[in-house]
Amino acid sequence: MHSPRPRRTPIALALAGLLGAAAVGGAGAATPHDPLPATRTVTYANHRFVIPASWSVVDLAARPTACVRFDRHALYLGNPGSGQSCPAGAVGRTEAVLAQPATTPAAETGTDDQSLDHQYVATDTNIRVTATYRTDKSLVRGILGDAGLPSRAPTRNQHPAPKPPAPLPLAATNYTGRGFDACTAPSNGAMSDWRTDSPYRAVGIYIGGGQRACSQPNLTASWVRTQATAGWHFLPLYVGPQADDITSATEEGTEAADDAVSHAQSLGFGAGAPLYYDMEAYSSSHRSTVLTFLSAWTKELHTKGYTSAVYSSSSSAITDLVGARGSSTTEPDIIFDGLWNGVADTADDAVPSDAWPDHQRVHQYAGNVSETYGGTTIDIDRDYLDVVTPIAAPQDDDSRKAGTQAAPSHVANDPSGVAYSVID
Incomplete structure (x- = not known):
């Protein structure tokens, strides 16, 4: 708010502070008859990971505040810390691996291909591995194979999916x-330190998507419920395919919405909640594709009973959505525009006053700034919200296409009987 399968050529080195001894191999010498890339081998929890020699190896036990970033080539060993120091603007995925010790013996073993999240999740009796990718699935799949992790899909029919938490x-x-x-x-x-000392009362959280850059060790239904009880409000963000990744706009926009709903429900965001698609800035050549994708995103969220929201640069998708008013594009219910002008309001010269006028805007007014409250420093983007959730329903789509932006229907109380709280 970004190669061929390696060859094993190990030499001995030690990595301290890991489960068991860790050996790191050196690079193999390339010859005119051996074009394979240089590699090294890292042994962790009795599994051998053969990775490109150019990758970083990060011992999370020794570096508990290290940010586990899936937009960088790296092998991370251990559990991500609860106080990771991550840059606010990280977006995207590439080939990277996180190997964590299993806290208890795995109930099921195997490798799950989570294609919408651009990752494999492999579990064995003593380890859990998340291997992300952008385009080179074969590289990370080869790393998992070399590590001796089960290639079969986990058996799920004996382990029904957990019941989602009660909606917030x-x-x-x-x-x-x-x-x-x-x-x-x-x-x-x-969050407690910032609730006490900061001027902020809402937090954007990245709930899923194949371009989500940072690991999320804290983001659970329990965490969300705890913060809601403490008085925090949420912007649930989903970072899926970006403009230059989209090949089938309608299908992929629909799939992204379905996946976002699944992630949202697992965290306790029920029907009616707004889900924000994070579409980073893009070239104008992608305008038509992006509008088709976002239209499909909105339609599917409405079908599922959720409210559609879109984050983007003021000069990219926000401007394009404004230009598409009155066309066949199904408009989102809420816009979240990135315009770093330093002004904490929801005004934007690119957005007419009659567009999204009824508590339907969020403004990201500054980015990549570090702030400290209560002794806790976090790298953030600053936002200003004016949001009252409309009730999204399929029959509302015609009025949104017409560009009239009629005032949405609001409810006085949600299903759990709690009245809307617009101003904290």
């Missing part, structure tokens, strides 16, 4: 005032 009050996603978003959800302690 809709008030949890309504707010007028200052907020922030960070690449990884802060710890409970950090």
Whole structure:
């Protein structure tokens, strides 16, 4: 708010502070008859990871505040810390691996291909590995194979999916005032410090998507519920395919919405909650593709009973959505524009006053700034919200296409009987 399978050529080195001894191999010498890339081998929890020699190896036990970033080539060993120091603007995925010790013996072993999230998740009796990718699936799949991790898909029919938590009050996603978003959800302690001392009362959280850069060790249904109880409000952000990744706009926009709903429900965001698609800035040549994609995103969220929201640069998707008013594009219910002008309000010269006028805007007014409250420093983007959640329904789509932006229907109370809280 960015190669061929390696060859094993190990030499001995030690990595301290890991489960068991860790050996790191050196690079093999390339010859005219051996064009394969240089590699090294790292042994962790009795599994051998053969990685390109250019990758970083990060011992998370020794560096508990290290940011586990999937937009960088790296092998991370251990559990991500609850107080990761992550840059706010990290976006995207590439080939990277996180190997964590299993806290308890795995109930099921195997490798799950989570294609929408651009990752494999492999579990064995003593380890859990997340291997992300952008385009080179074969590289990370080869790393998992070399590590001796099970190639079969995990058996799920004997382990039904856990029941989603009870939905939060809709008030949890309504707010007028200052907020922030960070690449990884802060710890409970950090959120408590900021609730006491900061001017912010809303937080943007990255709930899923194949371009989500930072790991999310804190982001659970329990964390969300705890922060809601403490008085925090939320912007649930989903970072899926970006403009230059989209090949089938309608299908992929629909798939992204379905996946976002699944992630949202697992965290306690029920029907009616706004889900924000993060579409980073793009070339004008992608305008038509992006509008088709976002239209499909909105239609599918409405079908699922959710409210559609879109984040983008003021000069990219926001301008394009404004230009598409009155066309066949189905408009989102809420816009979240990135315009770093330093002004904490929802005004934007690119957006007419009659567009999204009824508590339907969020403004990211500054980015990549570090702030400290209560002794806790977080790298953030600054936001200003004016959001009251409309009720999204399929039959509303015709009025949105017409560009009239008729005032949405609001409810006085959500299903759990809690009245809307617009201003904290």
